Amino acid sequence: MRLSRFFLPVLKETPAEAQIVSHRLMLRAGMIRQEAAGIYAWLPLGFKVLKKIEQIVREEQDRAGAIELLMPTLQLADLWRESGRYDDYGQEMLRITDRHERELLYGPTNEEMITEIFRSYVRSYKDLPKNLYHIQWKFRDEQRPRFGVMRGREFLMKDAYSFDVDEAAGRHSYNQMFVAYLRTFARMGLKAIPMRAETGPIGGDLSHELIVLAETGESVVYCDKNVLDLPIPGEDTDYQSDLSGIVEQWSSIYACTEDVHEQARYEAEVKPENRLETRGIEVGQVFFFGDKYSKPMKAVVAGPDGVERPVQMGSYGVGVSRLVAAIIEASHDDNGIIWPESVAPFGVTILSLKPGDAEVDLACETAYEALTKAGREPLYDDRDERAGGKFATADLIGMPWQLIVGPKGIANGEVELKNRKTGDRQTLSLPDALKALGA
Numbered sequence: 001m002r003l004s005r006f007f008l009p010v011l012k013e014t015p016a017e018a019q020i021v022s023h024r025l026m027l028r029a030g031m032i033r034q035e036a037a038g039i040y041a042w043l044p045l046g047f048k049v050l051k052k053i054e055q056i057v058r059e060e061q062d063r064a065g066a067i068e069l070l071m072p073t074l075q076l077a078d079l080w081r082e083s084g085r086y087d088d089y090g091q092e093m094l095r096i097t098d099r100h101e102r103e104l105l106y107g108p109t110n111e112e113m114i115t116e117i118f119r120s121y122v123r124s125y126k127d128l129p130k131n132l133y134h135i136q137w138k139f140r141d142e143q144r145p146r147f148g149v150m151r152g153r154e155f156l157m158k159d160a161y162s163f164d165v166d167e168a169a170g171r172h173s174y175n176q177m178f179v180a181y182l183r184t185f186a187r188m189g190l191k192a193i194p195m196r197a198e199t200g201p202i203g204g205d206l207s208h209e210l211i212v213l214a215e216t217g218e219s220v221v222y223c224d225k226n227v228l229d230l231p232i233p234g235e236d237t238d239y240q241s242d243l244s245g246i247v248e249q250w251s252s253i254y255a256c257t258e259d260v261h262e263q264a265r266y267e268a269e270v271k272p273e274n275r276l277e278t279r280g281i282e283v284g285q286v287f288f289f290g291d292k293y294s295k296p297m298k299a300v301v302a303g304p305d306g307v308e309r310p311v312q313m314g315s316y317g318v319g320v321s322r323l324v325a326a327i328i329e330a331s332h333d334d335n336g337i338i339w340p341e342s343v344a345p346f347g348v349t350i351l352s353l354k355p356g357d358a359e360v361d362l363a364c365e366t367a368y369e370a371l372t373k374a375g376r377e378p379l380y381d382d383r384d385e386r387a388g389g390k391f392a393t394a395d396l397i398g399m400p401w402q403l404i405v406g407p408k409g410i411a412n413g414e415v416e417l418k419n420r421k422t423g424d425r426q427t428l429s430l431p432d433a434l435k436a437l438g439a
């Protein structure tokens with residue numbers, strides 16, 4: 001992409017309304033625009049990151065055996081009356097009436113709808129297990145939308161729902177999602193710790209929140225520092241095998257959200273020097289809730305004995321849009337964002353320090369073509385601007401690499417390659433720099 005043709009409305013001033021660094025940087029880097037409280041337009045740079053995060057989530061769900069579908073954002077109120085949640089959900093639910101006076105709502109989550117779909121087609125244990133997910137916009141009329149996309153009213157969520165014949169099988173599905181989440185967040189460069197959590201309006205008795213430690217986080221958490229060093233399961237993990245060892249390894253070390261924290265147990269189990277009481281960002285949550293929805297909604301399957309029973313369910317959410325902000329909270333410096341390679345909107349920024357200079361143009365075009373061909377998605381700053389402004393923008397928008405091409409260097413056959421994270425700069429020939437970038 002040539003920056004002269006792209007749409008990157010970078011702000012010079014720090015927006016006064018933004019209280020946390022990720023919100024400030026997302027506004028300054030032209031990633032989002034607020035259209036109403038807690039409702040954002042995703043500008044091209046932000047949208048690219050959102051899509052990359054979504055794709056990692058999708059790949060890890062698929063790897064774990066979940067199957068993607070897409071449910072609508074609007075749902076019938078009557079469906080929610082079946083579970084009893086229509087009245088319980090309260091003011092967070094956006095309720096809508098259509099021209100036929102039919103009551104609808106903008107989905108805050110999808111347990112009811114997926115249960116309705118499941119019960120329409122599945123009757124026998126032979127069709128189980130099933131885990132169905134979608135990645136869809138949700139709406140919750142949050143009392144205090146704040147911190148940009150961190151706590152929006154409209155936000156993008158991945159939500160998966162598992163269906164099993166009995167509790168033991170249901171726990172296996174829970175474990176599969178638990179492991180998938182460890183891998184998902186690690187691939188984004190995040191350390192997300194599963195912490196025992198309250199189940200809230202979703203219900204059930206087994207739940208973990210996946211928390212990224214951050215001072216700006218809204219959740220208060222208590223944990224044993226040792227949990228930070230546990231290994232992440234590899235790509236070759238066999239999701240059909242028994243995963244309880246991995247889940248046990250993570251859940252045997254103390255890590256709790258405020259809601260379920262027990263001070264006495266914490267002090268008994270965790271040595272004083274290992275105690276960590278801090279804040280974090282909830283990027284995902286897993287629940288096992290058995291027949292909470294299947295029973296009232298009559299989603300039953302016949303077991304091997306021919307007897308019908310409510311299907312055992314769990315649900316598993318990831319805050320896809322919140323993750324964009326969470327990654328920035330975890331990875332930035334005074335000059336701007338530092339994208340991990342896996343979610344960077346572009347792989348490398350090419351900075352032309354003198355557009356119009358024949359040698360510089362030639363080197364930049366050569367690099368642009370080679371990097372594009374190699375799939376490195378270069379962003380080519382070909383604008384007629386001061387070098388200082390270009391350096392500042394490149395640091396702000398945070399691509400992992402900067403390829404700096406100036407007239408002095410090119411006269412010696414050299415370019416500079418800067419690593420955004422470490423700040424290291426290397427002077428190389430153009431072919432060597434391209435080789436270092438995998439082109």
Ligand SMILES: Nc1ncnc2c1ncn2[C@@H]1O[C@H](COP(=O)(O)OP(=O)(O)OP(=O)(O)O)[C@@H](O)[C@H]1O
Nearest residue numbers: 149150151152155157282283284285317318319322
């Ligand atoms: N208002 C929101 N804005 C952005 N992301 C959200 C919001 N609410 C929830 N999420 C994300 O969706 C995921 C799954 O939803 P879940 O129902 O568990 O949320 P929640 O527990 O109500 O979240 P919170 O406690 O932050 O309000 C959460 O882990 C979080 O990452």
Ligand SMILES: [Mg+2]
Nearest residue numbers: 209282284285
């Ligand atoms: Mg939650």
